[in-house]
Amino acid sequence: MINFRDFFWFLIFAITANADPKFDGVLRNASDGTMEAYMIPPFASNHASFIEPLPNGDLVMAWFSGTSEGESNVAIVFSQLKNNSDQWTKAQVVSQRKGYSNQNPVLFHDNKTDVLYLFHSQQEAKKASAGIQSEDSAEIWVLSAKNVTNSTAIQFSPPRVMFKHKGSFDRNRVVVSLRNTWLYPMYYAGGSSKDQTSNLKECVDHDVFSSWLDHPFTASNYLVQPSVVRPKKGNPRLIVFFRDRRAQNVYRAESPDDGKTWTRPSKTTLPNNNSGIEASVLSSGNLAIVYNPTTKDRNPLSVSLSDDQGITWKYTRNLEYTKSSNGVEFSYPTLFQDSSGRIHISYTFNRQTIKHKVLPNEEWIMQK
Numbered sequence: 001m002i003n004f005r006d007f008f009w010f011l012i013f014a015i016t017a018n019a020d021p022k023f024d025g026v027l028r029n030a031s032d033g034t035m036e037a038y039m040i041p042p043f044a045s046n047h048a049s050f051i052e053p054l055p056n057g058d059l060v061m062a063w064f065s066g067t068s069e070g071e072s073n074v075a076i077v078f079s080q081l082k083n084n085s086d087q088w089t090k091a092q093v094v095s096q097r098k099g100y101s102n103q104n105p106v107l108f109h110d111n112k113t114d115v116l117y118l119f120h121s122q123q124e125a126k127k128a129s130a131g132i133q134s135e136d137s138a139e140i141w142v143l144s145a146k147n148v149t150n151s152t153a154i155q156f157s158p159p160r161v162m163f164k165h166k167g168s169f170d171r172n173r174v175v176v177s178l179r180n181t182w183l184y185p186m187y188y189a190g191g192s193s194k195d196q197t198s199n200l201k202e203c204v205d206h207d208v209f210s211s212w213l214d215h216p217f218t219a220s221n222y223l224v225q226p227s228v229v230r231p232k233k234g235n236p237r238l239i240v241f242f243r244d245r246r247a248q249n250v251y252r253a254e255s256p257d258d259g260k261t262w263t264r265p266s267k268t269t270l271p272n273n274n275s276g277i278e279a280s281v282l283s284s285g286n287l288a289i290v291y292n293p294t295t296k297d298r299n300p301l302s303v304s305l306s307d308d309q310g311i312t313w314k315y316t317r318n319l320e321y322t323k324s325s326n327g328v329e330f331s332y333p334t335l336f337q338d339s340s341g342r343i344h345i346s347y348t349f350n351r352q353t354i355k356h357k358v359l360p361n362e363e364w365i366m367q368k
Helices: 006-017
Strands: 033-040 045-053 060-065 077-080 093-094 100-109 115-124 139-145 159-164 166-171 182-188 197-203 211-215 222-227 240-244 251-255 268-271 278-281 287-291 303-306 316-320 330-337 341-347 353-359
Touching: 045 100, 045 341, 045 353, 060 100, 060 341, 060 353, 077 100, 077 115, 077 222, 077 278, 093 115, 093 287, 100 166, 115 166, 182 222, 182 251, 197 222, 197 330, 222 278, 287 330, 287 341, 303 341, 316 330, 316 341
Parallel strands: 045 330
Antiparallel strands: 033 353, 045 060, 060 077, 077 093, 100 115, 115 139, 139 159, 166 182, 182 197, 197 211, 222 240, 240 251, 251 268, 278 287, 287 303, 303 316, 330 341, 341 353
16 A cells, blocks of 8 residues: 655655756755855856955856857856855846857956956857858957955946957966966967967066067967966966867976976876866865866766876866766866865856855865
């Protein structure tokens, strides 16, 4: 005889276990020892997030949102998580242009002036004409907000074009050089995959509309979205990791002179699926990298640790994985470690929204 009470609770458990997460921007404890929040999606499609800390403990995040990547009116949106709060604000549109598609926001806070910069690419919306690639028209634009650590609500200036070179894109974090200049990694996505290369721009006088110095990455054909890190504070040696357009491996190169010259890139042991990656130096001196450990799908999404500056990667742990491949995408991650040792990662969650995941410490990655 069926016990209807037990059956009722079984149904409740089954429904709850398979329920979609709440896209409400609330940071909650997760069963794996982390915390996670699913951002409030402004529009139907959401991708390419970037998370940045502010000196007062606030976190800010930007991503692009619209009907679909490359379509007209796809906007850059912005959200904030106040220090000691568990609620991300509802994302606000900060850059949108009819007939154009905005992509790949990069946030950079200048601690000396308390100015928050938001860089992003902007390209003509998708065209139906055969042989015309919208990426060929891309430029890089910039917005800024002053006195952000004391602001109750961050207000950005109107967006202005910064780099008019067609095919220009950004993706990863700005690095401050030992010369106190800004090193801005970017790439050129126009043309064929082989023709796409990466460059390190240097802003000498902190005026983003003045002249920039170019430090091209050596032999970077097929290699895009460079992620630059400084393994040791005060040391001019830099390391860069690249996305591979051929969907084979993450690539690595070094600079002995604070970004002015670079070695020829070489394959790492990490696979790459021609999707976004980001590396970061942790307080221990180890490197962490977030990526898809596959040459095919954008599933799973994992984080790996290296104690020899990216030569080998001893520990890997999945952040997201599902056996289903239908419409599944966990991609375009960004990360940093805060002063308490927590590691913040944001990434695309099935294009439905952006997910913010907080690892309690580096040791979490070492656990299985």
